[in-house]
Amino acid sequence: MYMSIASKSSLRHIYKTVSGHSNKMRNTIILILIFCLFGCSSDRPEKYDLAISNVNLIDGTGKSMKTNVSIGIRGGKIVTIDSSTIERAKSVIDGTGKFLIPGLFDCHVHTNDFESDFPKYVHYGVTSIFITGGSLCTNEYYASMRAHGNQDTIPAPIVFHTSQHFTMAGRHPMKTYVGKWFDGKSVFLLKDTLQIEALAKEVTQYPIVGIKLTIEDGPHPPWVERMPQRFVNKVQKEAIKNDTEVFAHVSDNIELEMAMDAGIKNIVHWTGIDLDFQRDTVLIDKIYRVRPSFITTLMIDKGFLYPLFPEWIEALRREKVFDEEYWARADNPNFIARAEDNIRFWKDYFQKEEIKLEDIASFQVDDIKVLYEDGILFALGTDTGFFVLPGYSLHEEMQLFELGGMDQLNIIKMATLNAAKMMHAQDSLGSIEDGKIANMILLDRNPLKKISNTLAINTVIKRGKIQKRIEK
Numbered sequence: 229m230y231m232s233i234a235s236k237s238s239l240r241h242i243y244k245t246v247s248g249h250s251n252k253m254r255n256t257i258i259l260i261l262i263f264c265l266f267g268c269s270s271d272r273p274e275k276y277d278l279a280i281s282n283v284n285l286i287d288g289t290g291k292s293m294k295t296n297v298s299i300g301i302r303g304g305k306i307v308t309i310d311s312s313t314i315e316r317a318k319s320v321i322d323g324t325g326k327f328l329i330p331g332l333f334d335c336h337v338h339t340n341d342f343e344s345d346f347p348k349y350v351h352y353g354v355t356s357i358f359i360t361g362g363s364l365c366t367n368e369y370y371a372s373m374r375a376h377g378n379q380d381t382i383p384a385p386i387v388f389h390t391s392q393h394f395t396m397a398g399r400h401p402m403k404t405y406v407g408k409w410f411d412g413k414s415v416f417l418l419k420d421t422l423q424i425e426a427l428a429k430e431v432t433q434y435p436i437v438g439i440k441l442t443i444e445d446g447p448h449p450p451w452v453e454r455m456p457q458r459f460v461n462k463v464q465k466e467a468i469k470n471d472t473e474v475f476a477h478v479s480d481n482i483e484l485e486m487a488m489d490a491g492i493k494n495i496v497h498w499t500g501i502d503l504d505f506q507r508d509t510v511l512i513d514k515i516y517r518v519r520p521s522f523i524t525t526l527m528i529d530k531g532f533l534y535p536l537f538p539e540w541i542e543a544l545r546r547e548k549v550f551d552e553e554y555w556a557r558a559d560n561p562n563f564i565a566r567a568e569d570n571i572r573f574w575k576d577y578f579q580k581e582e583i584k585l586e587d588i589a590s591f592q593v594d595d596i597k598v599l600y601e602d603g604i605l606f607a608l609g610t611d612t613g614f615f616v617l618p619g620y621s622l623h624e625e626m627q628l629f630e631l632g633g634m635d636q637l638n639i640i641k642m643a644t645l646n647a648a649k650m651m652h653a654q655d656s657l658g659s660i661e662d663g664k665i666a667n668m669i670l671l672d673r674n675p676l677k678k679i680s681n682t683l684a685i686n687t688v689i690k691r692g693k694i695q696k697r698i699e700k
Protein backbone atom coordinates (compact mmCIF):
# COMPACT_ATOMS: atom_id res chain seq x y z
CA MET A 229 0.00 0.00 0.00
CA TYR A 230 1.29 3.48 -0.81
CA MET A 231 0.17 7.13 -0.83
CA SER A 232 0.72 9.32 -3.84
CA ILE A 233 2.60 12.62 -3.48
CA ALA A 234 -0.63 14.50 -4.15
CA SER A 235 -2.40 12.69 -1.32
CA LYS A 236 0.47 13.36 1.09
CA SER A 237 0.46 17.11 0.39
CA SER A 238 -3.31 17.35 0.78
CA LEU A 239 -2.98 15.55 4.12
CA ARG A 240 -0.38 18.13 5.21
CA HIS A 241 -2.73 20.94 4.13
CA ILE A 242 -5.66 19.49 6.11
CA TYR A 243 -3.43 19.02 9.13
CA LYS A 244 -2.55 22.73 9.05
CA THR A 245 -6.20 23.89 8.78
CA VAL A 246 -7.31 21.81 11.76
CA SER A 247 -4.30 22.65 13.94
CA GLY A 248 -6.25 25.46 15.61
CA HIS A 249 -8.63 22.97 17.25
CA SER A 250 -8.12 21.06 20.48
CA ASN A 251 -5.61 18.20 20.37
CA LYS A 252 -8.23 15.46 20.94
CA MET A 253 -10.58 16.75 18.26
CA ARG A 254 -7.69 17.32 15.88
CA ASN A 255 -6.48 13.74 16.31
CA THR A 256 -9.97 12.36 15.66
CA ILE A 257 -10.34 14.40 12.48
CA ILE A 258 -6.92 13.28 11.29
CA LEU A 259 -7.78 9.64 11.94
CA ILE A 260 -10.97 10.02 9.90
CA LEU A 261 -9.06 11.75 7.12
CA ILE A 262 -6.37 9.09 7.04
CA PHE A 263 -9.06 6.41 6.91
CA CYS A 264 -10.66 8.26 4.02
CA LEU A 265 -7.40 8.59 2.14
CA PHE A 266 -6.78 4.85 2.30
CA GLY A 267 -10.36 3.71 2.20
CA CYS A 268 -12.01 6.04 -0.28
CA SER A 269 -9.45 7.56 -2.60
CA SER A 270 -8.26 6.15 -5.94
CA ASP A 271 -5.08 5.06 -4.15
CA ARG A 272 -6.79 2.14 -2.45
CA PRO A 273 -5.33 -1.27 -3.34
CA GLU A 274 -6.21 -2.70 -6.73
CA LYS A 275 -9.22 -4.95 -6.75
CA TYR A 276 -7.72 -7.50 -9.17
CA ASP A 277 -4.26 -8.93 -9.74
CA LEU A 278 -5.03 -9.37 -13.42
CA ALA A 279 -7.91 -8.48 -15.68
CA ILE A 280 -8.77 -9.29 -19.26
CA SER A 281 -11.12 -6.74 -20.75
CA ASN A 282 -13.51 -6.78 -23.72
CA VAL A 283 -12.75 -10.32 -24.75
CA ASN A 284 -14.82 -12.92 -26.62
CA LEU A 285 -15.43 -15.62 -24.02
CA ILE A 286 -15.82 -19.34 -24.75
CA ASP A 287 -16.15 -20.59 -21.20
CA GLY A 288 -15.73 -24.37 -21.72
CA THR A 289 -19.23 -25.31 -20.58
CA GLY A 290 -20.47 -25.72 -24.15
CA LYS A 291 -22.50 -22.49 -23.97
CA SER A 292 -22.20 -20.21 -26.99
CA MET A 293 -19.58 -17.46 -27.12
CA LYS A 294 -20.18 -14.20 -25.26
CA THR A 295 -18.77 -10.95 -26.62
CA ASN A 296 -17.31 -7.94 -24.74
CA VAL A 297 -16.71 -9.78 -21.49
CA SER A 298 -14.28 -8.69 -18.79
CA ILE A 299 -12.68 -11.15 -16.37
CA GLY A 300 -11.21 -10.16 -13.02
CA ILE A 301 -8.67 -12.46 -11.34
CA ARG A 302 -7.52 -12.29 -7.74
CA GLY A 303 -5.46 -14.76 -5.71
CA GLY A 304 -5.23 -17.09 -8.70
CA LYS A 305 -9.01 -17.37 -9.06
CA ILE A 306 -11.67 -15.93 -11.32
CA VAL A 307 -13.66 -13.52 -9.13
CA THR A 308 -15.59 -11.41 -11.65
CA ILE A 309 -17.06 -12.07 -15.08
CA ASP A 310 -19.17 -9.25 -16.46
CA SER A 311 -19.71 -6.84 -19.30
CA SER A 312 -18.29 -3.69 -17.69
CA THR A 313 -14.71 -2.67 -18.33
CA ILE A 314 -12.34 -3.53 -15.51
CA GLU A 315 -9.79 -0.83 -14.72
CA ARG A 316 -8.68 -1.32 -11.15
CA ALA A 317 -6.27 -4.20 -11.72
CA LYS A 318 -2.52 -4.45 -11.24
CA SER A 319 -2.34 -5.41 -14.89
CA VAL A 320 -4.95 -5.39 -17.61
CA ILE A 321 -4.82 -7.30 -20.87
CA ASP A 322 -6.86 -5.72 -23.64
CA GLY A 323 -8.82 -8.62 -25.07
CA THR A 324 -10.36 -6.65 -27.93
CA GLY A 325 -10.67 -8.92 -30.97
CA LYS A 326 -9.29 -11.88 -29.03
CA PHE A 327 -10.80 -15.13 -27.76
CA LEU A 328 -10.53 -16.58 -24.26
CA ILE A 329 -10.89 -20.32 -23.61
CA PRO A 330 -10.12 -22.36 -20.48
CA GLY A 331 -6.66 -23.88 -20.09
CA LEU A 332 -6.61 -27.22 -21.94
CA PHE A 333 -6.52 -30.58 -20.18
CA ASP A 334 -4.78 -33.62 -21.67
CA CYS A 335 -6.35 -36.66 -20.02
CA HIS A 336 -3.86 -39.29 -21.17
CA VAL A 337 -0.22 -38.45 -20.66
CA HIS A 338 3.02 -40.35 -20.13
CA THR A 339 6.39 -38.74 -19.62
CA ASN A 340 9.85 -40.05 -18.90
CA ASP A 341 11.31 -36.55 -18.79
CA PHE A 342 8.83 -34.21 -17.19
CA GLU A 343 11.31 -31.37 -16.78
CA SER A 344 11.62 -31.18 -20.54
CA ASP A 345 7.97 -32.02 -21.32
CA PHE A 346 6.12 -29.82 -18.81
CA PRO A 347 7.17 -26.44 -20.31
CA LYS A 348 5.96 -27.74 -23.71
CA TYR A 349 2.50 -28.48 -22.30
CA VAL A 350 2.26 -24.98 -20.88
CA HIS A 351 3.60 -23.46 -24.10
CA TYR A 352 0.60 -25.01 -25.88
CA GLY A 353 -1.89 -23.90 -23.23
CA VAL A 354 -2.25 -27.31 -21.60
CA THR A 355 -2.48 -26.26 -17.96
CA SER A 356 -3.60 -29.63 -16.53
CA ILE A 357 -2.65 -33.21 -17.34
CA PHE A 358 -3.67 -36.68 -16.25
CA ILE A 359 -0.80 -39.16 -16.11
CA THR A 360 -1.90 -42.77 -16.50
CA GLY A 361 1.22 -44.58 -15.33
CA GLY A 362 4.59 -45.16 -16.94
CA SER A 363 7.79 -47.10 -16.44
CA LEU A 364 9.29 -44.37 -14.24
CA CYS A 365 6.09 -43.69 -12.31
CA THR A 366 7.15 -44.69 -8.82
CA ASN A 367 5.57 -42.86 -5.88
CA GLU A 368 8.61 -40.58 -5.73
CA TYR A 369 8.44 -39.69 -9.44
CA TYR A 370 4.73 -38.93 -9.14
CA ALA A 371 5.40 -36.75 -6.08
CA SER A 372 7.99 -34.66 -7.89
CA MET A 373 5.69 -34.18 -10.90
CA ARG A 374 2.87 -33.04 -8.58
CA ALA A 375 5.25 -30.65 -6.84
CA HIS A 376 6.21 -29.16 -10.20
CA GLY A 377 2.57 -28.68 -11.08
CA ASN A 378 1.95 -26.87 -7.81
CA GLN A 379 4.64 -24.22 -8.18
CA ASP A 380 4.55 -21.21 -10.47
CA THR A 381 8.21 -20.47 -11.23
CA ILE A 382 8.96 -23.18 -13.79
CA PRO A 383 6.15 -23.66 -16.35
CA ALA A 384 4.32 -26.88 -15.50
CA PRO A 385 0.73 -28.09 -15.77
CA ILE A 386 -1.32 -29.14 -12.74
CA VAL A 387 -0.79 -32.90 -12.36
CA PHE A 388 -3.41 -35.60 -11.77
CA HIS A 389 -2.44 -39.27 -11.97
CA THR A 390 -3.51 -42.87 -11.53
CA SER A 391 -1.76 -45.54 -9.50
CA GLN A 392 0.95 -47.63 -11.09
CA HIS A 393 -0.30 -50.12 -13.69
CA PHE A 394 -2.02 -53.23 -12.36
CA THR A 395 -1.24 -55.95 -14.91
CA MET A 396 0.17 -59.49 -15.16
CA ALA A 397 3.59 -60.90 -16.06
CA GLY A 398 4.31 -60.97 -19.80
CA ARG A 399 1.47 -58.55 -20.64
CA HIS A 400 1.24 -54.95 -21.78
CA PRO A 401 2.85 -52.57 -20.94
CA MET A 402 6.04 -54.55 -20.09
CA LYS A 403 5.60 -56.72 -23.16
CA THR A 404 5.44 -53.61 -25.36
CA TYR A 405 8.19 -51.64 -23.64
CA VAL A 406 10.63 -54.39 -22.70
CA GLY A 407 13.06 -54.12 -19.81
CA LYS A 408 12.11 -50.76 -18.36
CA TRP A 409 9.64 -51.65 -15.63
CA PHE A 410 10.08 -52.19 -11.89
CA ASP A 411 7.62 -54.66 -10.32
CA GLY A 412 6.36 -53.30 -7.02
CA LYS A 413 7.48 -49.78 -7.86
CA SER A 414 6.25 -48.64 -11.27
CA VAL A 415 4.03 -51.64 -12.03
CA PHE A 416 2.18 -54.28 -10.00
CA LEU A 417 2.20 -57.74 -11.56
CA LEU A 418 -0.87 -59.52 -10.25
CA LYS A 419 -0.35 -63.19 -9.45
CA ASP A 420 -3.58 -64.01 -7.63
CA THR A 421 -6.75 -62.17 -6.70
CA LEU A 422 -6.02 -62.32 -2.96
CA GLN A 423 -3.07 -59.99 -3.39
CA ILE A 424 -5.32 -57.27 -4.85
CA GLU A 425 -6.86 -56.36 -1.49
CA ALA A 426 -3.55 -55.23 0.02
CA LEU A 427 -2.40 -53.57 -3.21
CA ALA A 428 -5.54 -51.44 -3.52
CA LYS A 429 -5.09 -50.35 0.09
CA GLU A 430 -1.45 -49.51 -0.57
CA VAL A 431 -1.94 -47.37 -3.69
CA THR A 432 -4.87 -45.43 -2.26
CA GLN A 433 -2.60 -43.98 0.44
CA TYR A 434 -1.32 -41.70 -2.31
CA PRO A 435 -3.26 -38.88 -3.98
CA ILE A 436 -4.33 -40.93 -7.01
CA VAL A 437 -7.47 -40.31 -9.06
CA GLY A 438 -7.86 -44.07 -9.46
CA ILE A 439 -6.25 -47.44 -10.11
CA LYS A 440 -4.79 -48.06 -13.57
CA LEU A 441 -5.77 -51.52 -14.77
CA THR A 442 -4.44 -52.96 -18.02
CA ILE A 443 -6.63 -55.51 -19.82
CA GLU A 444 -4.90 -56.15 -23.12
CA ASP A 445 -4.17 -59.10 -25.39
CA GLY A 446 -1.65 -57.23 -27.57
CA PRO A 447 -1.19 -54.58 -28.65
CA HIS A 448 1.04 -56.39 -31.19
CA PRO A 449 1.69 -60.06 -31.89
CA PRO A 450 2.47 -62.35 -30.19
CA TRP A 451 -0.97 -62.16 -28.61
CA VAL A 452 -1.21 -62.91 -24.93
CA GLU A 453 -3.98 -64.19 -22.75
CA ARG A 454 -6.12 -61.40 -21.36
CA MET A 455 -6.31 -60.81 -17.63
CA PRO A 456 -9.01 -63.19 -16.33
CA GLN A 457 -12.39 -61.59 -15.59
CA ARG A 458 -12.18 -62.45 -11.88
CA PHE A 459 -9.05 -60.28 -11.56
CA VAL A 460 -10.83 -57.37 -13.27
CA ASN A 461 -13.85 -57.79 -10.97
CA LYS A 462 -11.67 -57.96 -7.88
CA VAL A 463 -9.74 -54.78 -8.73
CA GLN A 464 -13.03 -52.92 -9.22
CA LYS A 465 -14.42 -54.31 -5.93
CA GLU A 466 -11.32 -53.31 -3.95
CA ALA A 467 -11.26 -49.87 -5.58
CA ILE A 468 -14.80 -49.20 -4.36
CA LYS A 469 -13.88 -50.47 -0.87
CA ASN A 470 -11.04 -47.94 -0.80
CA ASP A 471 -13.22 -45.13 -2.10
CA THR A 472 -11.51 -44.85 -5.46
CA GLU A 473 -12.21 -45.72 -9.12
CA VAL A 474 -10.62 -47.90 -11.79
CA PHE A 475 -9.19 -46.49 -15.03
CA ALA A 476 -9.08 -49.40 -17.44
CA HIS A 477 -6.88 -49.73 -20.50
CA VAL A 478 -8.82 -51.75 -23.08
CA SER A 479 -7.93 -52.29 -26.71
CA ASP A 480 -11.08 -53.72 -28.28
CA ASN A 481 -14.79 -54.41 -27.78
CA ILE A 482 -14.17 -57.66 -25.88
CA GLU A 483 -12.01 -55.93 -23.29
CA LEU A 484 -14.47 -53.05 -23.06
CA GLU A 485 -17.20 -55.57 -22.30
CA MET A 486 -15.03 -57.16 -19.58
CA ALA A 487 -14.64 -53.72 -18.00
CA MET A 488 -18.40 -53.11 -18.24
CA ASP A 489 -19.13 -56.52 -16.67
CA ALA A 490 -17.01 -55.48 -13.70
CA GLY A 491 -18.77 -52.08 -13.53
CA ILE A 492 -15.63 -50.06 -14.26
CA LYS A 493 -16.38 -46.36 -14.65
CA ASN A 494 -13.40 -45.05 -16.65
CA ILE A 495 -11.81 -46.18 -19.91
CA VAL A 496 -8.46 -44.59 -20.79
CA HIS A 497 -8.55 -45.29 -24.57
CA TRP A 498 -11.25 -45.18 -27.18
CA THR A 499 -8.69 -46.63 -29.60
CA GLY A 500 -9.56 -50.16 -30.75
CA ILE A 501 -13.24 -49.84 -29.89
CA ASP A 502 -15.58 -50.02 -32.87
CA LEU A 503 -19.31 -50.09 -32.21
CA ASP A 504 -21.94 -51.30 -34.61
CA PHE A 505 -25.16 -50.02 -33.08
CA GLN A 506 -27.21 -52.74 -34.84
CA ARG A 507 -24.89 -55.67 -34.11
CA ASP A 508 -23.35 -54.86 -30.70
CA THR A 509 -26.57 -54.38 -28.75
CA VAL A 510 -25.43 -56.45 -25.77
CA LEU A 511 -22.27 -54.40 -25.29
CA ILE A 512 -24.09 -51.13 -25.92
CA ASP A 513 -26.73 -52.00 -23.31
CA LYS A 514 -23.91 -52.64 -20.84
CA ILE A 515 -22.30 -49.28 -21.68
CA TYR A 516 -25.58 -47.47 -21.01
CA ARG A 517 -26.05 -49.37 -17.77
CA VAL A 518 -22.55 -48.58 -16.39
CA ARG A 519 -22.26 -45.15 -18.11
CA PRO A 520 -18.46 -45.02 -18.02
CA SER A 521 -16.40 -41.97 -18.95
CA PHE A 522 -14.04 -42.34 -21.91
CA ILE A 523 -10.73 -40.74 -22.82
CA THR A 524 -10.44 -40.37 -26.58
CA THR A 525 -6.78 -40.84 -27.76
CA LEU A 526 -7.51 -40.68 -31.51
CA MET A 527 -3.96 -39.34 -31.81
CA ILE A 528 -2.54 -42.85 -31.37
CA ASP A 529 -3.71 -43.69 -34.90
CA LYS A 530 -2.36 -40.47 -36.39
CA GLY A 531 0.91 -40.87 -34.45
CA PHE A 532 1.64 -44.26 -36.01
CA LEU A 533 1.19 -42.84 -39.52
CA TYR A 534 3.45 -39.81 -39.04
CA PRO A 535 6.57 -41.14 -40.85
CA LEU A 536 4.55 -41.42 -44.08
CA PHE A 537 3.20 -37.85 -44.07
CA PRO A 538 6.02 -35.30 -44.59
CA GLU A 539 3.56 -32.39 -44.36
CA TRP A 540 2.77 -33.28 -40.73
CA ILE A 541 6.47 -33.43 -39.91
CA GLU A 542 7.00 -30.11 -41.67
CA ALA A 543 4.22 -28.51 -39.57
CA LEU A 544 5.89 -29.85 -36.44
CA ARG A 545 9.27 -28.50 -37.54
CA ARG A 546 7.77 -25.03 -38.14
CA GLU A 547 6.66 -24.99 -34.49
CA LYS A 548 10.34 -24.77 -33.42
CA VAL A 549 9.45 -26.28 -30.05
CA PHE A 550 10.66 -29.84 -30.56
CA ASP A 551 14.25 -30.93 -31.11
CA GLU A 552 15.38 -32.68 -34.22
CA GLU A 553 15.33 -36.04 -32.41
CA TYR A 554 11.55 -35.87 -32.58
CA TRP A 555 11.29 -35.80 -36.35
CA ALA A 556 14.45 -37.90 -36.85
CA ARG A 557 12.21 -40.77 -35.71
CA ALA A 558 10.45 -40.44 -39.05
CA ASP A 559 13.59 -41.81 -40.75
CA ASN A 560 13.75 -44.88 -38.53
CA PRO A 561 13.10 -47.94 -40.78
CA ASN A 562 11.20 -49.74 -37.99
CA PHE A 563 8.80 -46.84 -37.61
CA ILE A 564 8.35 -46.54 -41.38
CA ALA A 565 7.59 -50.26 -41.57
CA ARG A 566 5.06 -49.94 -38.75
CA ALA A 567 3.41 -46.96 -40.46
CA GLU A 568 3.13 -49.00 -43.68
CA ASP A 569 1.60 -51.85 -41.70
CA ASN A 570 -0.93 -49.44 -40.31
CA ILE A 571 -1.82 -48.08 -43.74
CA ARG A 572 -2.31 -51.64 -45.00
CA PHE A 573 -4.56 -52.32 -42.02
CA TRP A 574 -6.71 -49.26 -42.78
CA LYS A 575 -6.90 -50.04 -46.52
CA ASP A 576 -8.17 -53.46 -45.64
CA TYR A 577 -10.48 -52.14 -42.96
CA PHE A 578 -12.13 -49.53 -45.15
CA GLN A 579 -11.73 -51.50 -48.40
CA LYS A 580 -10.18 -48.41 -49.99
CA GLU A 581 -7.09 -47.85 -52.09
CA GLU A 582 -6.24 -44.45 -50.66
CA ILE A 583 -6.51 -43.72 -46.96
CA LYS A 584 -7.20 -40.24 -45.67
CA LEU A 585 -6.91 -39.10 -42.08
CA GLU A 586 -10.56 -38.11 -42.33
CA ASP A 587 -11.59 -41.78 -42.77
CA ILE A 588 -9.77 -42.79 -39.59
CA ALA A 589 -11.17 -39.86 -37.62
CA SER A 590 -14.78 -40.07 -38.74
CA PHE A 591 -15.45 -43.77 -38.17
CA GLN A 592 -14.46 -43.21 -34.53
CA VAL A 593 -16.10 -39.81 -34.06
CA ASP A 594 -19.35 -41.19 -35.56
CA ASP A 595 -19.60 -43.73 -32.71
CA ILE A 596 -18.43 -41.25 -30.08
CA LYS A 597 -21.06 -38.70 -31.15
CA VAL A 598 -23.91 -41.17 -30.61
CA LEU A 599 -22.80 -41.93 -27.04
CA TYR A 600 -21.86 -38.29 -26.38
CA GLU A 601 -25.29 -37.06 -27.39
CA ASP A 602 -26.77 -39.61 -24.99
CA GLY A 603 -24.82 -38.01 -22.16
CA ILE A 604 -21.80 -40.35 -21.93
CA LEU A 605 -18.78 -38.31 -20.86
CA PHE A 606 -15.80 -38.01 -23.20
CA ALA A 607 -12.59 -36.20 -22.30
CA LEU A 608 -9.77 -35.57 -24.76
CA GLY A 609 -6.46 -37.30 -24.21
CA THR A 610 -3.55 -38.04 -26.51
CA ASP A 611 -1.45 -40.88 -25.02
CA THR A 612 1.90 -39.17 -25.48
CA GLY A 613 4.74 -41.21 -26.96
CA PHE A 614 6.28 -41.84 -30.38
CA PHE A 615 4.70 -39.10 -32.59
CA VAL A 616 2.19 -38.02 -29.98
CA LEU A 617 3.91 -35.00 -28.51
CA PRO A 618 3.55 -33.00 -25.31
CA GLY A 619 1.08 -30.14 -25.71
CA TYR A 620 1.02 -29.91 -29.51
CA SER A 621 -0.77 -33.22 -29.98
CA LEU A 622 -3.77 -32.19 -27.88
CA HIS A 623 -4.40 -29.57 -30.57
CA GLU A 624 -4.06 -32.33 -33.17
CA GLU A 625 -6.55 -34.42 -31.18
CA MET A 626 -9.02 -31.53 -31.35
CA GLN A 627 -8.41 -31.25 -35.11
CA LEU A 628 -9.16 -34.96 -35.54
CA PHE A 629 -12.52 -34.44 -33.87
CA GLU A 630 -13.29 -31.53 -36.19
CA LEU A 631 -12.27 -33.67 -39.16
CA GLY A 632 -14.58 -36.38 -37.85
CA GLY A 633 -17.53 -33.99 -37.73
CA MET A 634 -17.74 -32.80 -34.11
CA ASP A 635 -18.60 -29.13 -33.55
CA GLN A 636 -15.97 -26.82 -32.08
CA LEU A 637 -17.88 -25.84 -28.90
CA ASN A 638 -18.13 -29.47 -27.87
CA ILE A 639 -14.54 -30.20 -28.82
CA ILE A 640 -13.42 -27.41 -26.49
CA LYS A 641 -15.72 -28.70 -23.77
CA MET A 642 -14.19 -32.19 -24.08
CA ALA A 643 -10.69 -30.69 -23.79
CA THR A 644 -11.59 -28.63 -20.70
CA LEU A 645 -14.68 -29.10 -18.51
CA ASN A 646 -15.26 -32.77 -19.34
CA ALA A 647 -11.68 -33.60 -18.42
CA ALA A 648 -12.06 -31.78 -15.09
CA LYS A 649 -15.31 -33.71 -14.50
CA MET A 650 -13.56 -37.00 -15.10
CA MET A 651 -10.98 -35.98 -12.47
CA HIS A 652 -13.83 -34.88 -10.14
CA ALA A 653 -12.16 -31.47 -10.18
CA GLN A 654 -14.95 -29.54 -11.90
CA ASP A 655 -15.55 -27.37 -8.83
CA SER A 656 -12.17 -25.72 -9.29
CA LEU A 657 -11.05 -26.45 -12.86
CA GLY A 658 -12.17 -26.86 -16.45
CA SER A 659 -14.17 -23.73 -17.24
CA ILE A 660 -14.10 -19.95 -17.00
CA GLU A 661 -16.65 -19.46 -14.25
CA ASP A 662 -16.80 -17.54 -11.00
CA GLY A 663 -14.64 -18.97 -8.23
CA LYS A 664 -12.65 -21.35 -10.40
CA ILE A 665 -8.85 -21.44 -10.73
CA ALA A 666 -7.81 -18.95 -13.42
CA ASN A 667 -6.33 -21.31 -16.02
CA MET A 668 -6.99 -19.88 -19.46
CA ILE A 669 -5.62 -19.21 -22.93
CA LEU A 670 -6.01 -16.01 -24.87
CA LEU A 671 -6.18 -16.68 -28.62
CA ASP A 672 -5.65 -14.29 -31.51
CA ARG A 673 -8.11 -16.13 -33.74
CA ASN A 674 -11.56 -17.64 -33.30
CA PRO A 675 -11.44 -21.40 -32.52
CA LEU A 676 -15.14 -21.72 -33.34
CA LYS A 677 -14.34 -20.86 -36.98
CA LYS A 678 -11.60 -23.45 -37.18
CA ILE A 679 -10.37 -25.52 -34.26
CA SER A 680 -6.73 -25.20 -35.37
CA ASN A 681 -7.03 -21.56 -34.25
CA THR A 682 -6.40 -22.91 -30.74
CA LEU A 683 -2.78 -22.83 -31.89
CA ALA A 684 -2.94 -19.03 -32.36
CA ILE A 685 -1.96 -18.62 -28.71
CA ASN A 686 -1.37 -15.08 -27.46
CA THR A 687 -1.09 -15.67 -23.70
CA VAL A 688 -1.26 -18.66 -21.36
CA ILE A 689 -2.47 -18.05 -17.82
CA LYS A 690 -2.17 -20.60 -15.04
CA ARG A 691 -3.49 -19.90 -11.54
CA GLY A 692 -3.91 -16.26 -12.55
CA LYS A 693 -0.29 -15.85 -13.60
CA ILE A 694 0.96 -15.25 -17.13
CA GLN A 695 3.13 -18.21 -18.09
CA LYS A 696 6.47 -18.08 -19.80
CA ARG A 697 6.23 -19.76 -23.20
CA ILE A 698 9.08 -21.31 -25.17
CA GLU A 699 10.88 -18.71 -27.26
CA LYS A 700 10.92 -19.56 -30.91
Ligand SMILES: [Zn+2]
Binds near residue numbers: 336338360611
Ligand atom coordinates in the same frame (compact mmCIF):
# COMPACT_ATOMS: atom_id res chain seq x y z
ZN1 LIG B 1 -1.22 -44.80 -22.32
